[in-house]
Amino acid sequence: MNNTWSRFNIVSVVLGFAFLYLPILLLVIFSFNESKLVTVWAGFSTKWYVSLFHNQGLIDAAWVTIRVALLAASVATVLGTMAALALVRYTRFRGRLLFSGMVYAPLVMPEVITGLSLLLLFVAIGFDRGFWTVTLAHITFSMCFVTVVVQSRLLSFDRSIEEAAMDLGATPVRTFFQVTLPIIAPAVLSGWMLALTLSLDDLVIASFTSGPGATTLPMKIYSQVRLGVTPEINAACTILIGLVAIGVLVASILTKRRAVQQERDERAAFAAG
Amino acid sequence: MRNLGSALFSRLVIIVPYVWLLFFFLVPFFIVFRISLSTMAIAQPPYVPVFGFADGLSGFIGKLGELHFDNFLWLTEDALYINAYLSSLWIAGVSTILALLIGYPVAYGMAKAPRALRPTLLMLVILPFWTSFLIRVYAWIAILKPEGLLNQFLMGIGVINDPLIIINTNWALYIGIVYSYLPFMVLPIYSTLEKLDHSLIEAAQDLGAPPVSAFWKITFPLSVPGVVAGCMLVFIPAVGEFVIPDLLGGSQTLMIGKTLWNEFNANRDWPVSAAVATILLLILVVPIVFFQNAQAKAEEKGR
Numbered sequence: 126m127n128n129t130w131s132r133f134n135i136v137s138v139v140l141g142f143a144f145l146y147l148p149i150l151l152l153v154i155f156s157f158n159e160s161k162l163v164t165v166w167a168g169f170s171t172k173w174y175v176s177l178f179h180n181q182g183l184i185d186a187a188w189v190t191i192r193v194a195l196l197a198a199s200v201a202t203v204l205g206t207m208a209a210l211a212l213v214r215y216t217r218f219r220g221r222l223l224f225s226g227m228v229y230a231p232l233v234m235p236e237v238i239t240g241l242s243l244l245l246l247f248v249a250i251g252f253d254r255g256f257w258t259v260t261l262a263h264i265t266f267s268m269c270f271v272t273v274v275v276q277s278r279l280l281s282f283d284r285s286i287e288e289a290a291m292d293l294g295a296t297p298v299r300t301f302f303q304v305t306l307p308i309i310a311p312a313v314l315s316g317w318m319l320a321l322t323l324s325l326d327d328l329v330i331a332s333f334t335s336g337p338g339a340t341t342l343p344m345k346i347y348s349q350v351r352l353g354v355t356p357e358i359n360a361a362c363t364i365l366i367g368l369v370a371i372g373v374l375v376a377s378i379l380t381k382r383r384a385v386q387q388e389r390d391e392r393a394a395f396a397a398g
Numbered sequence: 399m400r401n402l403g404s405a406l407f408s409r410l411v412i413i414v415p416y417v418w419l420l421f422f423f424l425v426p427f428f429i430v431f432r433i434s435l436s437t438m439a440i441a442q443p444p445y446v447p448v449f450g451f452a453d454g455l456s457g458f459i460g461k462l463g464e465l466h467f468d469n470f471l472w473l474t475e476d477a478l479y480i481n482a483y484l485s486s487l488w489i490a491g492v493s494t495i496l497a498l499l500i501g502y503p504v505a506y507g508m509a510k511a512p513r514a515l516r517p518t519l520l521m522l523v524i525l526p527f528w529t530s531f532l533i534r535v536y537a538w539i540a541i542l543k544p545e546g547l548l549n550q551f552l553m554g555i556g557v558i559n560d561p562l563i564i565i566n567t568n569w570a571l572y573i574g575i576v577y578s579y580l581p582f583m584v585l586p587i588y589s590t591l592e593k594l595d596h597s598l599i600e601a602a603q604d605l606g607a608p609p610v611s612a613f614w615k616i617t618f619p620l621s622v623p624g625v626v627a628g629c630m631l632v633f634i635p636a637v638g639e640f641v642i643p644d645l646l647g648g649s650q651t652l653m654i655g656k657t658l659w660n661e662f663n664a665n666r667d668w669p670v671s672a673a674v675a676t677i678l679l680l681i682l683v684v685p686i687v688f689f690q691n692a693q694a695k696a697e698e699k700g701r
Contacts, residue, residue, distance in 0.1 A: 134507035138519065141504030145526050145580065148537040151547060155540065164546050208415035218412055227419040229690045233631060235638020235682070237655045238675050241662065242426035245672065249429050265422040268415070297407040326530045329640050333662075343532050350532075350645065354539050362533040369528045377521065 149366065156359035173360040183361060186345040190325055193256065193341060197263035198320035204264065205271025205320070206313055212272070213279040231269040239266055240333030247334065254336030262334040263324040270323060271316035278312035311380055318376065322369065427679070434469055434672035469673035479657065479674065483681065486654040489568060490636035493575035497632050498625065500576060501583035505624075506617075508584070509591035520588070527581045535574055535645050542570055542646065566648030574642040575632070582631040590624030591617070623692065630689040634682055654678055 156174075160167035177183065208228055215221075231239065243262045247254060286308070290300045306313070328343040335341065342361075349358055473479045508519045526534065541547045542565040549561040564570050594617065602612040640655035647653065654674065662671040 130507075130510050130512060133503075134510045136507075137503035138507035138511065141500065141507070141580075141584070142522060144500070144577070145523070148534065148541060148577070149526065149529065151541065152533070152537040164540050164543065164550065204415045204418055207411045208419075211412040211415065215408060215412060220416070224412075224416055224419070225694060226690060227423050229693050230686055231423060233634040233686060233689055235635055235640075235655060235678065237638050237640050237658050238430075238679055241658070241671060241675050242430045243422065245429045245433055245668075246422070246426040261422065265418070268418070272415075297404045301407070322528050326532070328532050329659075343530065346532060346536075347641075350536055350539075354536070358536070362530070362536065365533065366529050370525075373521075373525060373528055 152359055153363045153366065156356055156363040158356050158359075161356060173356040174364075177357055177360050177364075180357070182340075183342070183345055186340050186342045189256065189339055190342040193260050193263060193331075193339075194321050194324035197260050197267060197324045198317050200260075201264045201268040201320040202271050202313060202317040205268040205316055206275050206309075208268065208272040209275035209279055213276055213282075228269050228272050231266050232273065234266075236327070236329035237333075240330040243330070244333040254334060255339045258334045258336065259331050259339055259341065262330050263320075263327065266327075266330060267320035267323045270319050271313075274316040274319060275309060275312050278309050282308065311383065315376070318372070325365075430672045430675050433669055434676045435467065436669050437468065469669050470677070472670065473673055473677065478652075479654075482652045482654045482657045483677070485652045486637050486639075487681070489571050489651075489653060490575070490633050490639075492568075493572050493579070493636055494629050494633045496572055497576045497580055497583045498629060501580055501628065502587055502625070504580075505584045505587035505591055508588050509594070516592070523581050523584050523588075531578060532641060534578055535641055538570070538574055538577065538646060539565070542573070565646060566650050568647075568651055570646040571643055571651055571653070574646045575636050575639065578642065579632040579636060583628040586627035586631065587621060587624040590621045594620055623696070627689070627692055627696075630685055630692070634685050634689065637682060638678055 155164075155166075157169050157171065158166055159170040159172070208224075211218075212221075212225060212228065240262070243258075243265070244254070247258050252258060282305075287300055287304055290304045291297070295303065326343060327341075328347050331341045332344055332347075335344065346358060346361060349355065504523075508516065508523070511519055539546075543549075544561045544563060544565070546565075548564070549558075552558045553561065564573070598616050598620075599612050602616050603609065607615065638655040638658075639653060640659050643651055643653040643656045644659070647656070658671050658674045658678070661667050661674060
């Protein structure tokens with residue numbers, strides 16, 4: 126779709142983006158506020174960042190969160206990629222309808238329901254709540270997001286390359302690891318990153334399924350926010366936003382470089398042929 | 399040998415995620431349902447199990463007579479719960495409409511932007527989604543408070559004399575939900591608009607249709623799948639939202655996600671919260687199935 130970019134179009138895009146970014150920008154600005162009040166500017170200061178690094182509770186929670194997220198995202202990526210393969214490659218198997226239902230439902234399921242139901246499962250089977258229950262819960266809800274990301278890549282996949290590999294005698298497993306996986310790797314990687322941020326971010330499901338000694342960073346931030354808005358929380362949030370921004374920037378540069386490289390390779394192959 | 403390997407590989411790829419989701423997604427719902435039929439007890443866990451796995455089939459049938467629907471009756475008797483359900487549906491509905499009204503022009507503007515600019519715009523819409531949901535809701539507290547930044551600004555430029563009371567009202571919830579879920583509305587609409595065949599609109603304009611009527615007769619109807627997907631992605635999670643009503647809504651607003659949370663964490667009444675969750679799920683089954691059909695259709699098209 127293309128036509129002239131009218132003034133109305135430009136204004137609506139600019140206003141929409143201002144709405145999306147202004148609150149985050151204000152939050153970042155007030156993390157450098159001298160005053161303890163988050164709404165009155167009293168000069169520039171980095172003291173809240175210093176006090177943040179002396180807050181042992183927050184640092185412990187951050188450490189728990191990172192371990193949960195890394196583990197959960199990695200397992201979710203394996204399971205989610207398998208589910209995507211199952212949905213795209215095998216259009217007919219018993220219970221496929223139920224399967225696709227179970228993959229799509231968690232995408233929109235309210236978190237209170239997912240959290241409560243998983244907690245009751247862990248209680249019913251007598252599994253002590255803590256690090257492992259949060260990790261299992263995060264694997265379950267984030268794997269479905271991985272599936273959707275990988276699935277859309279697999280749908281545009283040229284299967285003749287796989288067939289060629291099989292014709293040349295490669296086993297299905299070998300074909301998958303040496304032909305399919307390298308091609309879908311960017312989608313798998315972005316699925317992993319999505320699962321990672323979902324896990325880092327989750328408050329509700331973690332609150333239900335966590336136990337003593339496994340307080341995650343969002344749970345810690347939430348309990349402090351309930352006591353009142355403080356610049357220290359703003360500082361913690363700013364660091365998180367900065368980390369995410371760097372991660373996304375690096376990922377987009379890498380994919381761009383990769384795309385350029387791929388194009389160059391293809392052109393070289395054409396020239397050689 | 400190769401056929402055997404192929405069969406094994408395909409089995410594995412299907413069975414492992416299947417069993418995982420059965421155990422961690424589907425089975426828990428049955429447990430929720432089971433506990434919603436039990437009675438509360440001061441114990442650990444705080445409920446009296448209705449039918450255990452040890453009883454076998456005869457025990458199961460024998461105990462069917464002892465089932466308690468008291469928790470569900472309790473929900474219908476207490477106006478608090480009915481009001482919480484209705485108000486959740488209302489708040490989610492209004493927020494979805496507002497998100498559509500804001501999100502559609504943004505998606506439309508993005509789809510009409512110069513081709514070279516589009517990937518950047520797309521990334522800018524996705525980026526807030528990568529920053530913490532909790533942080534984004536938290537950011538609004540400082541803005542919407544009576545002495546907050548919005549009121550300071552509006553009073554500073556002389557639009558209002560007295561601060562607007564927004565926080566702890568439904569308006570704070572609408573703003574919070576629209577803000578948090580806007581990317582979910584913009585993305586599906588943008589992707590349908592972007593793929594739209596522009597020659598159709600040119601044809602309409604060549605035949606004398608003014609731009610506005612060409613939009614309503616051609617562009618909008620063709621973008622309906624994106625609108626439906628966007629509305630479902632906002633509406634369904636918003637109905638059960640907890641963080642937004644808790645942080646921005648205060649005690650004066652009522653949403654079922656918060657009621658469930660309080661019932662569970664403050665009152666420790668597991669059977670009633672399980673019943674609340676069961677009914678919430680039943681309410682959401684229709685839109686969820688609707689969403690899945692749309693999703694499956696999109697998948698078919700992509701094939």
